[in-house]
Structures are given as C-alpha cells and as structure tokens.
Amino acid sequence: MGFDKKLENLAVKLFEINAVKFGEFVMKSGLTTPVYFDLRVIVSYPEVLDLISSLLYEFSVKSSSCDHLCGVPYTALPIATLLSVLAKKPMLMRRKEAKAYGTKKLIEGHFKAGQTVLIVEDVVTSGGSVLETVNDIRKEGLVAEEAVVIVDRQQGGVKNLEANNVHVKSLFTISSLLEIFVKHGKVTKETAEKVKEYLKNNQAVKEPTVADAPVDRTKLTYEKREKLANNPIAKKLFNIMATKKSNLCLSVDLTSTSKILDLLTRVGEHICLVKTHVDIIEDFSESFVTQLKQLADRFGFLILEDRKFADIGNTVSLQYSKGLYKIGDWADCVTVHSLPGEGVLKAISASVNGVSKGVFLLAEMSSEGNLITPDYIEQTVKVAAKYPELMTGFVCQNKKTFSDPGLIQLTPGVQLQSSGDGLGQVYNTPEKIILENGADIAVVGRGIVAAKNPEAQVVIYRDALWKAYAERVGAK
Numbered sequence: 001m002g003f004d005k006k007l008e009n010l011a012v013k014l015f016e017i018n019a020v021k022f023g024e025f026v027m028k029s030g031l032t033t034p035v036y037f038d039l040r041v042i043v044s045y046p047e048v049l050d051l052i053s054s055l056l057y058e059f060s061v062k063s064s065s066c067d068h069l070c071g072v073p074y075t076a077l078p079i080a081t082l083l084s085v086l087a088k089k090p091m092l093m094r095r096k097e098a099k100a101y102g103t104k105k106l107i108e109g110h111f112k113a114g115q116t117v118l119i120v121e122d123v124v125t126s127g128g129s130v131l132e133t134v135n136d137i138r139k140e141g142l143v144a145e146e147a148v149v150i151v152d153r154q155q156g157g158v159k160n161l162e163a164n165n166v167h168v169k170s171l172f173t174i175s176s177l178l179e180i181f182v183k184h185g186k187v188t189k190e191t192a193e194k195v196k197e198y199l200k201n202n203q204a205v206k207e208p209t210v211a212d213a214p215v216d217r218t219k220l221t222y223e224k225r226e227k228l229a230n231n232p233i234a235k236k237l238f239n240i241m242a243t244k245k246s247n248l249c250l251s252v253d254l255t256s257t258s259k260i261l262d263l264l265t266r267v268g269e270h271i272c273l274v275k276t277h278v279d280i281i282e283d284f285s286e287s288f289v290t291q292l293k294q295l296a297d298r299f300g301f302l303i304l305e306d307r308k309f310a311d312i313g314n315t316v317s318l319q320y321s322k323g324l325y326k327i328g329d330w331a332d333c334v335t336v337h338s339l340p341g342e343g344v345l346k347a348i349s350a351s352v353n354g355v356s357k358g359v360f361l362l363a364e365m366s367s368e369g370n371l372i373t374p375d376y377i378e379q380t381v382k383v384a385a386k387y388p389e390l391m392t393g394f395v396c397q398n399k400k401t402f403s404d405p406g407l408i409q410l411t412p413g414v415q416l417q418s419s420g421d422g423l424g425q426v427y428n429t430p431e432k433i434i435l436e437n438g439a440d441i442a443v444v445g446r447g448i449v450a451a452k453n454p455e456a457q458v459v460i461y462r463d464a465l466w467k468a469y470a471e472r473v474g475a476k
C-alpha cells in the first residue's frame with residue numbers, strides 16, 4: 001500500500017478511535033473549539049501506534065541526519081520510542097520537572113554537546129510545548145532544529161517554531177484531515193467549513209495543556225449547553241428546560257387517547273418533554289396526533305416517541321415514516337437502539353431529510369440484568385459521534401457514559417423512593433439520578449401516571465428534579 005493510502009487509513013482510524021472529535025468543546029480556559037484532539041488514546045491501539053510510527057519514519061525520520069530522537073512529554077513518548085527502534089537511533093527523555101534528588105537532570109540519556117536532536121510531538125497549536133522541550137535540550141548544549149509532528153492545528157505554531165529556528169514537518173494539517181474525513185463521510189461539508197472558519201478566526205492561540213481538557217458537562221447550565229448543541233431538538237429542549245425550569249419528562253404509558261390527552265391537559269405546564277409508546281394505544285387516530293401536537297404547542301413541551309427502533313436501516317426507515325403511526329410526521333425525537341449498527345442512524349438521517357428531528361440513542365437500560373456491556377456502551381457513543389446533527393442525546397444511567405455538553409442524558413427509572421416494580425425496572429430517586437448519575441432529563445412514568453393526584457405529584461417531581469439540577473450547577 002502506498003504512503004498516501006496509508007495516511008488516509010490512519011486519518012480514518014484516528015477518527016474512529018475518537019482521537020479527533022468534532023462538536024463544540026468548551027475548554028477549561030473558557031474558549032470553545034469545534035475540533036478536539038486527544039491522541040493520548042492511541043496507546044490503547046497498537047495497530048495505530050504502528051501505523052503512526054511507520055509513517056513518521058518514512059516521512060521524516062528516515063531522511064534525518066539527527067543523532068537522537070526526543071518526544072515531547074507525555075503523549076509523544078511512546079511514538080518517539082517506536083521511532084527510535086525503527087531508526088536504530090538513541091532516544092533522549094525530557095523530564096517535565098528536574099528531579100529533586102540525585103542528578104537533577106532535565107534530559108535523560110547519554111549524549112554529547114553538539115549532537116543533533118529531532119523532536120517528536122503529537123499536536124502543534126502555538127508551538128509552546130515543542131519550544132519548552134527545545135529550550136531544555138539546547139540548555140544541555142545539544143542542537144534542536146527539527147521537529148516532526150502528527151497534526152499541525154494551523155493556528156500559528158509552525159510559524160512560531162520557524163521563528164525559533166525549529167523546522168517542522170507535519171503528517172497532517174487540520175485541512176488535510178478534513179479533506180479525508182469529508183471524503184469518507186466522517187464529517188459533513190458544513191462541519192468542515194465551520195472548522196475552517198474557526199481556524200481563520202483563531203490564530204496564535206495558547207497551547208492547550210492536559211488541564212485544558214473538556215469540562216464536565218454536568219456542571220454547565222442548560223442555557224450554556226443550548227449554545228453547544230448541534231441538534232435543533234437538543235437546542236430546543238435545553239431552551240425549554242431553562243425557560244420552564246423543568247427537567248421532567250412524563251412517560252404517558254396509557255392505552256387510551258382520551259386518558260393521555262386528559263392527563264397532559266392537567267400536567268403539561270410542568271414538563272419539558274412527553275414520552276409516548278404509540279404501539280400500546282388501543283384507539284390511535286390522526287386526530288389524537290393533532291390534539292397531542294396542539295397540547296405540546298400550548299404548554300411548550302416536545303414529543304418523544306419511545307419506539308426503540310432496532311432493525312436494519314431499510315426497515316427502520318419504513319417504521320419511522322410509514323404504517324399506521326407515521327412517527328416521523330409528529331414526533332420531535334425518537335429512541336433508537338444502536339444494536340443494528342450505524343445503518344439505523346443513517347436510515348433515520350435520510351428519512352428526516354433536513355427537517356428538525358432528533359434521536360436519543362440507548363446506551364444503557366434501567367432494567368435489572370439487561371445485557372448491555374461496557375464495550376457496547378463505548379461503541380454506541382462512538383457511532384453517535386458520527387451523526388452530530390441528528391443526535392439529541394443518550395438514554396443512559398451514568399454520568400461517565402458521554403462527555404459532549406451539547407447532548408442530553410435522558411434517564412428513566414425514577415421514583416421518589418429507590419425501589420423496583422417486580423418486573424425488572426430499577427428506580428432511583430430524583431436526587432441520585434441528577435446529582436450522582438448525571439441525568440439532564442428524568443423520565444417518570446408510573447410515579448405520576450399511577451398517582452392518586454397526578455397534578456400534585458407532577459409538581460413534587462418537577463421541584464425535586466429542578467432543585468437537584470440547581471445544586472449541581474451551583475445556581476440558586
């Protein structure tokens with residue numbers, strides 16, 4: 001396989017292992033970026049490490065006359081090690097802090113002043129991290145005038161380094177990566193344009209550090225997160241939650257349309273979302289849908305059909321838009337299992353055809369003994385990242401399941417007391433699911449629907465959930 005093809009394969013791999021992510025990432029510095037690199041993950045993928053080192057070797061190290069290689073700590077250290085073995089050239093290791101005892105050395109390894117060093121780095125933004133390593137190396141009398149990097153973020157780093165007499169070669173620039181991602185359908189042309197626009201307006205920025213990693217989404221307000229959402233339904237939901245001060249989704253698991261409409265007339269003002277199971281309704285009609293939508297408009301809530309699509313793409317596309325229910329016509333969003341693979345999201349994306357709709361992907365279930373594994377959850381989150389415009393969020397139980405602050409965690413299995421229903425359902429309290437488990441919206445069904453006085457009960461749930469959210473984000 002040729003060099004360019006290998007390069008393309010590597011780019012796709014980096015996308016697939018989430019070493020590069022697109023979205024709206026808020027850094028601890030407060031700045032936002034539409035593209036985030038986390039090449040620390042490559043240590044978990046030996047085949048990626050192998051590909052990176054062989055490409056860097058071909059591209060730069062093979063033709064370099066350097067005496068030593070030195071990786072910028074920490075992400076580039078394993079890459080520098082592999083390159084040192086491939087090139088049969090010794091490596092130097094730069095300490096981030098000089099040892100407090102013994103030799104107090106900053107540079108480990110055997111060398112002589114005047115010898116040349118090739119610096120290896122994963123991502124260059126301002127060039128600051130490479131320069132720190134270059135300066136420590138130069139202090140030892142070594143010559144550091146060349147660097148090889150995996151990605152140049154095109155934000156002024158290469159220029160800065162040239163100005164400090166360090167010549168940089170990069171395997172990728174963000175632009176070259178975007179070209180490959182668009183070609184392989186990994187990102188849309190619109191996303192690519194957004195990133196290019198960002199680069200144009202964000203030159204000479206500070207080098208991000210590990211402390212600059214994305215923030216904990218659960219600490220951000222719904223107002224802030226509305227701005228970070230890509231999916232229009234997620235944006236609307238964040239806005240409704242903030243405006244109505246309600247993060248309560250009512251699951252109207254009733255079998256008669258009049259009962260559903262009657263209940264929603266009584267409690268609609270307190271909820272941000274209603275969740276239906278249209279296939280349990282015995283007298284479903286088009287007029288029911290019309291009235292449901294009127295109530296949604298009147299009280300300002302959205303409609304989620306909990307269809308849990310789980311078939312091959314073609315069937316899901318038919319189930320979504322055809323048949324008795326024509327779900328795609330009236331539901332703002334639907335739930336989808338990731339089990340069939342990416343095709344199911346591709347199908348809904350195509351059916352939606354530019355209309356504002358959303359998907360909650362099931363990453364976890366609330367029922368005891370469900371067969372979902374940690375790997376399944378991880379793959380679910382990965383597949384969702386390929387459809388940022390379609391994804392409203394995840395149905396899940398755990399704060400750690402995903403980090404994107406533009407997505408919504410929808411958590412069912414909520415009642416005022418932790419308990420079960422004897423059929424596998426596990427209930428947690430509003431406080432636990434919001435404060436500990438990271439839920440953004442709580443789904444309550446029988447806790448309200450089966451209550452003697454649903455109007456009073458809905459207020460108790462709404463207030464408990466909102467109080468927990470306010471405590472979580474440090475609001476009054």
Ligand SMILES: O=c1ccn([C@@H]2O[C@H](COP(=O)(O)O)[C@@H](O)[C@H]2O)c(=O)[nH]1
Binds near residue numbers: 395444445447
């Ligand atoms: O993991 C899941 C996914 C979906 N659900 C649905 O939520 C409601 C919960 O109703 P309760 O009466 O509050 O138990 C129901 O419609 C489920 O289908 C879930 O419970 N767990």
